[in-house]
Amino acid sequence: MSTLTAPADTAQTLALDVRDLTVHYGRRSRRKPVPPAVDGVSFAIAPGETIGLVGESGSGKSTIGKAVLGLQSATGGSISFFGDDITHAAPARRRALAAQLRVVFQDPYSSLNPAMTIGETLAEPLRLMGVGKAEAARRARTALERVGLPASAAERRPRQFSGGQRQRIAVARALVCDPKVVVCDEPVSALDLSTQAQVLNLLADLRDERGLSYLFVAHDLAVVRFLAQRVVVLYRGQVMETGAAAAVVEHPRHPYTRALTAAAPVPRPAEQAARRAAREAMGIGAAGLGTPSTAGCPFASRCPLATDVCRTERPALRRVGDSDVACHHATD
Numbered sequence: 001m002s003t004l005t006a007p008a009d010t011a012q013t014l015a016l017d018v019r020d021l022t023v024h025y026g027r028r029s030r031r032k033p034v035p036p037a038v039d040g041v042s043f044a045i046a047p048g049e050t051i052g053l054v055g056e057s058g059s060g061k062s063t064i065g066k067a068v069l070g071l072q073s074a075t076g077g078s079i080s081f082f083g084d085d086i087t088h089a090a091p092a093r094r095r096a097l098a099a100q101l102r103v104v105f106q107d108p109y110s111s112l113n114p115a116m117t118i119g120e121t122l123a124e125p126l127r128l129m130g131v132g133k134a135e136a137a138r139r140a141r142t143a144l145e146r147v148g149l150p151a152s153a154a155e156r157r158p159r160q161f162s163g164g165q166r167q168r169i170a171v172a173r174a175l176v177c178d179p180k181v182v183v184c185d186e187p188v189s190a191l192d193l194s195t196q197a198q199v200l201n202l203l204a205d206l207r208d209e210r211g212l213s214y215l216f217v218a219h220d221l222a223v224v225r226f227l228a229q230r231v232v233v234l235y236r237g238q239v240m241e242t243g244a245a246a247a248v249v250e251h252p253r254h255p256y257t258r259a260l261t262a263a264a265p266v267p268r269p270a271e272q273a274a275r276r277a278a279r280e281a282m283g284i285g286a287a288g289l290g291t292p293s294t295a296g297c298p299f300a301s302r303c304p305l306a307t308d309v310c311r312t313e314r315p316a317l318r319r320v321g322d323s324d325v326a327c328h329h330a331t332d
């Protein structure tokens with residue numbers, strides 16, 4: 001469905017290839033069907049590339065990250081890591097993958113074990129990989145220095161660090177195993193603005209020097225614009241728009257992406273008021289767009305792609321300008 005799905009001959013070189021991913025929570029029954037949290041999402045990440053996943057709360061961003069990490073089962077579709085299908089990888093395979101596919105979570109306070117020293121926390125994944133104690137400790141100190149902390153931080157515990165320092169430690173823990181792909185789930189949203197900038201610059205530097213790929217989950221479009229080359233905009237588990245970060249953030253095509261960019265806070269009150277007016281002119285209220293469905297498609301009057309009566313539940317992605325945009329109208 002998505003044009004972001006890579007052609008078969010390049011699939012081997014992709015760091016991550018997510019195709020038609022669907023995830024349901026809870027038990028599914030015919031009598032009481034549960035809507036999927038993620039519904040037919042496709043995207044691919046090349047080595048060294050960052051893809052930003054954006055969308056309002058509940059749009060399915062974290063669920064995609066969890067499915068990639070093997071923390072939540074996919075109910076449909078596939079996830080490949082450097083050409084290897086890991087969708088339903090067995091626990092042993094997942095443990096082996098854990099060094100190459102790492103995560104940085106949002107909360108720098110709960111993501112570090114308060115009972116362990118920083119050195120123990122960083123050495124733990126290396127020890128699980130079979131690295132000797134002295135070598136693991138050496139690599140932990142090197143990783144701390146790389147994220148701008150002294151090697152002596154290894155002797156201390158999480159409570160002795162600020163939020164920004166803890167997030168640097170979380171980045172060091174993700175990188176200590178020399179991974180290929182890092183899932184960053186809102187890694188700066190709990191930090192103040194100047195600390196956010198420091199951590200984002202660190203992530204960008206590390207990506208560029210190591211050729212890392214990031215799956216970068218965020219609700220803040222400015223943050224995504226800074227770090228990601230491409231963006232996937234999600235709404236209720238479906239892709240609404242994808243394309244180069246500059247195109248999607250600065251020239252959004254889909255009404256939902258426009259609503260997201262219009263809702264992003266800006267420091268200037270006049271611009272904020274203009275955005276609110278633009279949002280209202282599009283008929284987009286604070287509650288969002290409503291459910292795109294076969295009945296009363298919300299885009300019918302302003303769809304740039306087709307004017308047929310809407311007949312599809314799951315939108316197709318069509319090229320508009322530089323982006324791929326969800327169209328809820330059938331073309332057949």
Ligand SMILES: Nc1ncnc2c1ncn2[C@@H]1O[C@H](COP(=O)(O)OP(=O)(O)OP(=O)(O)O)[C@@H](O)[C@H]1O
Binds near residue numbers: 059
């Ligand atoms: N463990 C769970 N059990 C049941 N439903 C869940 C669970 N986790 C998430 N969901 C539901 O799945 C949908 C997607 O949630 P998800 O956390 O992926 O969204 P998100 O875009 O990451 O939101 P946020 O920005 O608030 O973290 C939501 O409707 C949510 O209520």
